[in-house]
Amino acid sequence: MVVKKYDVLVIGSGGGSKLSTPAGFIGLKAAIIEKGKFGGTCLNRGCIPSKMLIHPANVAHSIREAGKYDISTGVKSVNFEKILRRINRETDGDSRGITKWYDQNNNPTYYKGHARFVSDKVVEVNGTKMTAKRIFIATGARPNIPPIEGLKGTPYMTSTEALRARKLPKKLLVIGGGYIACELGHAYGALGADVHLIVRGETLLRKEDSEIQKEFVRKFSKDYNVHFLQKTMKVAYDKKKKKFTLSLEHKKSGKKKTITGDALLVATGVKPNTDDLGLDTTKIKTGKRGFVKVNRYMETSVKGVYALGDCVGNYMFRHSVNFEGDFLFKSLYLDKKRKKIKYPPMPHAVFSNPEVAGVGMTEDELIAKGKIKGKDYVIGLNTYKSSAMGMARIPDHGFVKLIFNKKNRKLIGAHIIGEEASDMIHQAIYAMTYGATVEKLLQMIYIHPALPEIFRNACRKALDEF
Incomplete structure (x- = not known):
């Protein structure tokens, strides 16, 4: 059988498109293989549709909290089906648009189907074999399903189905305590579902700085039900009543209970x-x-075969695979020189309520490395309510926590919980990327009154600790 030859072969159309599309633009013979919808996880079943669901949920949440401003109102109804149909229509339309573009362009060549390696540098799709000078694996990731007794065969949802649902459940059970559980749990809960998170550990968002975790649990638990230290032993589904029943066991006491949703x-x-x-x-x-x-x-481990994104797992964000794709294309095809990747500070955000964002070291990581507060690092922490804008927004949670290296006075970690945290963190990203010291951060003028003054106040408090 004839093996087709390319300069660039990409498997996966999410972050992989950062390589396939520009390769075609500069005249390289390129091909891309995609078995599902174009756009990858982010566009079809991840960050974009989830944020399109979370935004109206945040609006509903704000309406319910309007009483603190002496405004009497309420959420009369939520057309959940219409919200989801709009989201799916928009993302599906974008995906079809990408597919149409590839169909109309001869380079890159688009192959729809499942790719499988048949040898080190030969890939087969739909019976067609192909190779390339460089092959890029960008196949992403999918929800992990734990081996819980009785779960298989039931109509449970993963994030994929939750973002294409048509009916808002009265009571939603969520197994998990990470960012996906907290984001979608909040989205469904704010839109009217009675949400219950079943968590194996003692906290939520366990990868966050411990002070962020504590504040998040305090606020999140006021709005939604969280069952900590619970191991899901068994799942049962009543087809007639269309009800799930989870058999739980407390990880410390051994106490058993059931919960139905x-x-x-x-x-x-x-x-x-x-x-x-x-x-x-x-x-x-x-x-x-x-x-x-x-x-x-x-x-x-095979020369000429590269991998990037979620299937590698260095970072699990769309912005990180975008960086990796841009880096590979620039180094291999523009600079034409192999280079070691050097990641700048990698930020993240959790679009739940409260919102969380972070970049750099957590205090827990520093302590684990034997670093001592006051000797090796200093902290500046300022709450949202201790600010001019806090007087306007009347927040019941939130703070900015900044960590500086004691020796060189540079910012090495920033952790924010509160309104617009995902926007607020960008000042810290910039500061860390370019090595700003606490003094440099205090030289600039901050608009008054605006939320970034909370960041400035945290810098002032850190300066007092040097």
């Missing part, structure tokens, strides 16, 4: 889409959890 969302992390790529026919290595192993050049 109209819908079940499983949000227990993700797993890489590498188990069905035929990697066993190659020398491409993966780790225990299936993530592709790459070196500092983003190259796998």
Whole structure:
């Protein structure tokens, strides 16, 4: 059989499009393989549709809290089906538009189907074999489903189904305590569902700074029900009543209980889409959890085969795979020189309520490394309510926590919980990227009264600790 040859072959149309599209623009013979909808996780079942659902949920939440401003109002009704149909129509339309573009352009060549390696540098899709000077694996990840007794075969939801649902359940059970559970739990809850999170651990968002975790749990638990230290032993589904029943066991006391709901969302992390790529026919290595192993050049154990994004797992964000894709294209095809990837400070955000954002080291990570507060690092923390804008917004939560290196006085970590945290964090991202000291951050003029003054006040408090 004839093996088609390309300069660039990309598997996956999410972050992979950062390579396939510009490769075609500069005249390289390129191809892209996609088995599902164009746009990857972010556009079709991740960050974009979830934020399109969370925004109206935030509006509903704000309406319910209007009483603190002495405004009498309420949410009369929520047309959940119409909200979801609008979201799906928009994202599906964008995906179709990308597909149409690829269909109308001969370069890159678009192959719709499932890609499998048949040898180190030969990939097969729909019976067609192809190779390339460089192959890029960008297959992303999918929801991880835990082996809970009785779960398989029931109509449970993952984030994928939750973002395409048509009916708002009266009572939603959520297994998980990470960002997906907290974001979608808030979205469904703010729109009217009675939400219950079933969490194995003692906190939510366990990767956040511990002070952020504590504040998040305090506020989130006021709005939604959280069951900590609960192990889900069994799932039962009554087809007639259309009800889920979870059998739970407390991880410390051993006390057992059951909880029943109209819908079940499983949000227990993700797993890489590498188990069905035929990697066993190659020398491409993966780790225990299936993530592709790459070196500092983003190259796998097979020369000329690269991997990026969620299937690698260095970072699990769309903005991180965008950075990786841009880096690979620039170094390999514009500069034409292999370079080791060097990530700038990598930010993240959790679009729940409260909203959370962070970049750099947490205090917990510093303590784990043996660093001592006051000797190795200093902290400046300022609450939202202790600000001019706080007087206007009357917040019942929120703060900015900044961590500075004691020796060189540079910002090394920033953690924010509160309104517009995902916007507020950008000042810290810029500061860390360009090595700003606490003095430099205080030289600029901050608009009064605006939320970034909370950041400034945290800098002032940190300065007092040097």
